[in-house]
Amino acid sequence: MTQAIRLTMAAVLLALTTQLAIAETTTAKDDAWPGLVTDVFQDRKMTADPAIISLEAPYRAEDAAIVPIAINAAPPPGDSRYVARITVLVDNNPSPVAATFEFGPKAGVSHLETRVRVNQYTNIHAVAELSDGTLYVAEKFVKASGGCSAPALKDAAEAAANVGVMKLKQFPPKDGGSTLREAQLMVRHPQNSGMQMDQMSHTYIPPWFIDELAIHQGDDLLLKVTGGISLSEDPNLRFTYIPNGATTFNVTATDTEQKTYKGSWPVQPSGS
Amino acid sequence: MIFNALREKQRKSYIHMTNRPIDSAYQKVDGPRAVQQQKPLPRRCIAGLGNLASLALMAAMALSCSLAEAAPLTITEIAPGVFAHQGQVEPMTLGNRGNIANIGFIVGDKSVAVVDTGGSVAEAQDLLETIRSTTDKPISHVILTHMHPDHIFGSAAFLRPDVAFVGHARLNAAIEARYSYYLEANRPILGEKLVRELSQAHVTLPVADRLDIDLGGRIISLRAWPLAHTDNDLTVLDQKTGVMFTGDLVFTTHTPSIDGSIRGWLKVLDEMARMPVSKIVPGHGAIGAPWPAAMQAEQRYLNVLVDDIKAALAANKTLAETVETAGRSEAGNWLLFDDYNKRNVTTAFAELEWE
Numbered sequence: 001m002t003q004a005i006r007l008t009m010a011a012v013l014l015a016l017t018t019q020l021a022i023a024e025t026t027t028a029k030d031d032a033w034p035g036l037v038t039d040v041f042q043d044r045k046m047t048a049d050p051a052i053i054s055l056e057a058p059y060r061a062e063d064a065a066i067v068p069i070a071i072n073a074a075p076p077p078g079d080s081r082y083v084a085r086i087t088v089l090v091d092n093n094p095s096p097v098a099a100t101f102e103f104g105p106k107a108g109v110s111h112l113e114t115r116v117r118v119n120q121y122t123n124i125h126a127v128a129e130l131s132d133g134t135l136y137v138a139e140k141f142v143k144a145s146g147g148c149s150a151p152a153l154k155d156a157a158e159a160a161a162n163v164g165v166m167k168l169k170q171f172p173p174k175d176g177g178s179t180l181r182e183a184q185l186m187v188r189h190p191q192n193s194g195m196q197m198d199q200m201s202h203t204y205i206p207p208w209f210i211d212e213l214a215i216h217q218g219d220d221l222l223l224k225v226t227g228g229i230s231l232s233e234d235p236n237l238r239f240t241y242i243p244n245g246a247t248t249f250n251v252t253a254t255d256t257e258q259k260t261y262k263g264s265w266p267v268q269p270s271g272s
Numbered sequence: 273m274i275f276n277a278l279r280e281k282q283r284k285s286y287i288h289m290t291n292r293p294i295d296s297a298y299q300k301v302d303g304p305r306a307v308q309q310q311k312p313l314p315r316r317c318i319a320g321l322g323n324l325a326s327l328a329l330m331a332a333m334a335l336s337c338s339l340a341e342a343a344p345l346t347i348t349e350i351a352p353g354v355f356a357h358q359g360q361v362e363p364m365t366l367g368n369r370g371n372i373a374n375i376g377f378i379v380g381d382k383s384v385a386v387v388d389t390g391g392s393v394a395e396a397q398d399l400l401e402t403i404r405s406t407t408d409k410p411i412s413h414v415i416l417t418h419m420h421p422d423h424i425f426g427s428a429a430f431l432r433p434d435v436a437f438v439g440h441a442r443l444n445a446a447i448e449a450r451y452s453y454y455l456e457a458n459r460p461i462l463g464e465k466l467v468r469e470l471s472q473a474h475v476t477l478p479v480a481d482r483l484d485i486d487l488g489g490r491i492i493s494l495r496a497w498p499l500a501h502t503d504n505d506l507t508v509l510d511q512k513t514g515v516m517f518t519g520d521l522v523f524t525t526h527t528p529s530i531d532g533s534i535r536g537w538l539k540v541l542d543e544m545a546r547m548p549v550s551k552i553v554p555g556h557g558a559i560g561a562p563w564p565a566a567m568q569a570e571q572r573y574l575n576v577l578v579d580d581i582k583a584a585l586a587a588n589k590t591l592a593e594t595v596e597t598a599g600r601s602e603a604g605n606w607l608l609f610d611d612y613n614k615r616n617v618t619t620a621f622a623e624l625e626w627e
């Protein structure tokens with residue numbers, strides 16, 4: 001083999017491997033979803049059925065640190081199954097599973113809103129597991145905004161001073177006679193991602209976030225959230241539910257430093 | 273197009289030739305002090321010929337070397353010794369090289385203070401060129417009004433052991449927390465070349481509250497503000513002429529952007545309105561506008577946002593619903609409204625829903 005041919009072949013090989021490398025990174029970046037289905041759901045079959053689960057998210061994330069998402073999930077009318085669990089995944093985030101919501105059998109949470117962090121262009125998936133174990137999925141593409149939006153850390157000192165402060169809002173029924181009620185729980189917490197650098201020590205600020213939060217009406221579980229760093233600073237949950245007649249809401253949250261935060265509020269009468 | 277590309281190429285080699293090692297440039301500066309005259313930056317063009325693929329490209333490079341000396345930036349002397357450049361009212365792009373913020377400099381009898389360094393090292397090199405063609409006084413201070421990329425990305429052009437970098441006492445922490453995010457967010461916008469030239473700005477002279485700097489026969493008064501546009505806003509008031517560089521505490525024409533607190537910002541504006549200021553260089557929009565008239569549009573916009581969001585909260589609207597409606601009545605009064613308003617509503621909603 002002459003030197004020239006050898007060189008040409010090397011060049012072709014190099015070009016090929018470069019191409020392959022590019023193709024590989026593009027696929028990995030563009031479609032993290034199949035891997036997540038394997039890792040998070042053990043390749044279980046899931047169906048896209050907008051009548052059972054739908055997801056709303058802005059096409060363009062105006063503030064990448066606070067991206068509002070809304071999920072509607074309920075079994076078909078007359079079906080005796082209930083929604084046992086909803087998992088929210090921000091596919092391209094470093095920690096894709098943003099939160100898992102578990103629901104009490106009679107909670108009747110059919111609408112749920114929260115806020116997530118989005119690091120880059122990504123699909124967001126919401127996967128509902130009905131009480132018989134069947135999975136339904138909804139998907140939305142979100143463009144993270146460029147410009148000067150940044151990870152939330154607006155006033156670190158103030159954020160640290162208010163950790164664990166909670167607020168519960170109860171809304172009157174939207175359509176008068178409905179049995180559904182709506183409430184919103186807000187918790188002050190910086191939700192440190194573990195990806196921010198400490199300026200003095202040049203070490204990463206360790207992750208610090210709420211990893212479990214449960215809301216009960218009386219003794220019955222409404223919903224329990226197992227969360228990660230992809231939930232926005234000051235976690236915020238707004239949801240509909242079916243009242244069980246209890247007189248108090250009880251909330252317990254724990255964070256990754258094993259600190260526990262509790263709150264209790266009287267259930268407001270639905271009004272007339 | 274071709275000319276621009278070559279110009280960028282040339283600019284890069286020029287910067288590589290003149291950049292000092294970062295370690296020596298970060299030497300500690302103890303405080304404001306005059307410095308000896310700086311040598312002008314060498315403006316030779318030496319291309320790395322080993323990398324050139326063809327004679328044609330070499331010829332093109334040679335041509336670009338003769339054409340592409342750093343070009344001075346358009347500058348206006350808005351008061352004696354106070355110079356300001358008005359940035360484009362548009363998003364940062366490769367085409368405008370991040371030149372979107374208002375930047376400037378103040379010349380004293382002894383030395384020069386630069387206020388903000390612009391959105392790229394390329395833009396900052398042009399500012400440096402303008403300064404050198406305006407005065408032979410050395411640069412003693414580079415003042416950064418806040419953390420945003422369009423105000424600090426040019427800082428590498430001014431790195432020298434004898435230049436104090438001045439900023440809010442919270443600025444280093446704020447940049448530290450966001451810098452890698454800023455790089456990644458701007459890479460697709462500014463392009464790989466402009467981003468590769470950047471190095472992280474670092475304050476050597478922090479301002480916790482107030483600081484007066486003597487440029488020689490001329491005192492400039494710096495003030496660090498509480499949470500407003502960001503948590504690290506700093507204003508620069510020239511005592512001699514009453515001109516104030518407000519940083520992004522004031523936007524005119526360009527839609528304001530909230531990256532701090534809407535309530536805090538309105539409070540700070542009230543206090544700024546009482547300061548003895550003749551005219552301002554806002555962060556974005558027309559330079560030299562009279563004070564306090566220049567901030568009234570922004571104040572009105574922020575108040576409209578508060579009112580609209582409070583009304584939405586009272587009506588139990590969600591964040592997603594409110595983003596579609598709040599502030600809409602202001603759309604006709606601002607440029608880039610759709611780029612910023614919804615984000616502002618999001619940020620302000622997350623603040624006001626706790627009240």
Ligand SMILES: [Zn+2]
Pocket residue numbers: 148418420501520555
């Ligand atoms: Zn700004």
